[in-house]
Amino acid sequence: MKLDLDKINAFSDEELKELIEYDNNIKSDFSEELRIRADKVRREHYGTDVYLRGLIEISSYCKNDCYYCGIRCSNRNADRYRLTKDEILSACENGYELGYRTFVMQGGEDPNFTDDIICDIVSTSRVRFEDCAITLSIGEKSYESYKRYYDAGANRFLLRHETADDAHYRKLHPDSMSLENRKRCLFDLKEIGYQVGSGFMVGSPYQTTDNLVSDIRFLQELEPDMIGIGPYICHKDTPFADCDNGTMERTVRMISILRLLFPYALIPSTTALGTISPVGRELGLKAGANVVMPNLTPAEYRSSYAIYEGKAYAGKEAAENRDLLVAEVEAAGYNVVTSRGDVKSEQCT
Ligand code: SAM
16 A cells, blocks of 8 residues: 555554655655655755755764774774864864854763863854854763753754664663663753754664654654764674664665654764765755765874774765865755754744
């Protein structure tokens, strides 16, 4: 039976499951219909705008041991670095000159980045780049810490929930971590006033379609401003070295489903999607994504932030190659805009 996409907001779990699994061939008629509808909804809310975020990977040290991640603390082969305040600010400076108006400071959970240091970096950036959004993505913290960063001038926070299913979460993380705390963090961030981004990997080890339905249900509860998804990609120095990667097709299909369910959301076409296929990022944009996050990390550190195998950081993934990026976005039928790219206010419930 063909699903009626006009009714997607009222779909049962079974119908969502059927939609996710419908078929994985992005060239099929129904997949194309899904994509065209998602693109229409995206154009109704955001026109052809594509927002850029300059991604600064501030530290590859991490105290956590997520089984899927290349910078997990147990990986003795990982190259570790941490940027200084000056390096972070000069990356922002470069980004500003290139036309970036959002800086995403992302890193492993590095205890050396104390709250005082984070607040110092955020407050200095807030003054120096007053027309820019400052986004943090530095993991799970207390309410008080998140509040301090916010008061220092941070506007947005990215924290993927990774999986909304407790049993699946347990298979991906050690006992020292919990889904309950991750969710607590997301609701704390919302309460404080951040624009909040969550999301998950597509095709992570042991993931079932039911898990993806749970992810959608959790996002409907959270109502995040940003939703970041990308394919899971193996890293050889993790316990999941022999697992399969997620697929471009399923990731692109999930982007379209999320666009239909969350018309207002900022949805990136991620580096991971661009890593598993040279056309991945373009197809992500055509499927409903409206954000791209090129790499602004100082070039000498980029290869060390290896969260998965073969992570792209050169060419059009490099923030300095803005021309290549603009050309790619325009070829896909959209336009790069120089603005903070805040979420549009009307959220669906
Ligand atoms: N420490 C912060 C946090 O926990 O949110 C930010 C850094 S963390 C490395 C950023 C994201 O990378 C994670 O949320 C996860 O979804 C993604 N990631 C980690 N390992 C990955 C892999 N093997 N394939 C694809 N994405 C991965």
